[in-house]
Amino acid sequence: xxxxxxFVARQRVDSFLAAWYPTVDSYYDILTSRGETAxxxxxxxxxxxxxxxxxxxxxGSDVKEGAPFVLGKIFSLAECxxxxxxQRFFMTLPHFRGIDFEEDILSQNGFKQTAHWMRAVxxxxxxxxxxxxxxxxxxxxxxYYVSYVSPGAPADLL
Numbered sequence: 001x002x003x004x005x006x007f008v009a010r011q012r013v014d015s016f017l018a019a020w021y022p023t024v025d026s027y028y029d030i031l032t033s034r035g036e037t038a039x040x041x042x043x044x045x046x047x048x049x050x051x052x053x054x055x056x057x058x059x060g061s062d063v064k065e066g067a068p069f070v071l072g073k074i075f076s077l078a079e080c081x082x083x084x085x086x087q088r089f090f091m092t093l094p095h096f097r098g099i100d101f102e103e104d105i106l107s108q109n110g111f112k113q114t115a116h117w118m119r120a121v122x123x124x125x126x127x128x129x130x131x132x133x134x135x136x137x138x139x140x141x142x143x144y145y146v147s148y149v150s151p152g153a154p155a156d157l158l
Contacts, residue, residue, distance in 0.1 A: 002077040009071050016070045016078045019056040023049040024085050030097060031145040039097060039150055047109055057113040068120030075124060083127045086118045091137050096146050098153035 003009035026049045029042040057070070070078040093099040106115040121127060142157065149155045 013078045019053050034148045054111045054114045079121050096155045097150045
């Protein structure tokens with residue numbers, strides 16, 4: 001998972017994770033926003049963090065057809081850390097914010113590397129097998145983060 005013997009691979013994972021953590025932080029800012037103005041600002045920050053991730057995936061990693069992960073064909077610590085959040089992005093953003101993550105965020109902003117990488121991560125059999133049930137993810141988000149639902153989103157705070 002973490003390539004201790006390969007300095008270059010270790011640097012790729014570390015560099016990816018340094019770009020990843022701000023993405024998670026900005027995602028939580030979207031969930032915890034308490035009005036559409038705040039949601040809009042948080043989405044701008046989230047997109048900016050994904051732009052950094054897109055650059056990282058394009059520059060230092062081997063993400064490409066047939067080798068979709070940060071270390072090419074090797075599913076690494078980078079994917080293990082990111083997988084639960086990637087799943088949450090696809091589940092919670094439409095539910096609480098009415099944002100289609102793939103279309104409204106990834107496609108509209110041209111994040112092709114990130115979209116390819118995220119799809120490979122969430123389609124991996126081990127990630128599918130360990131996925132938290134959607135109802136539990138939604139309940140946890142409501143319990144800990146969401147106090148406002150965007151207009152048009154299907155969630156109900158009652």
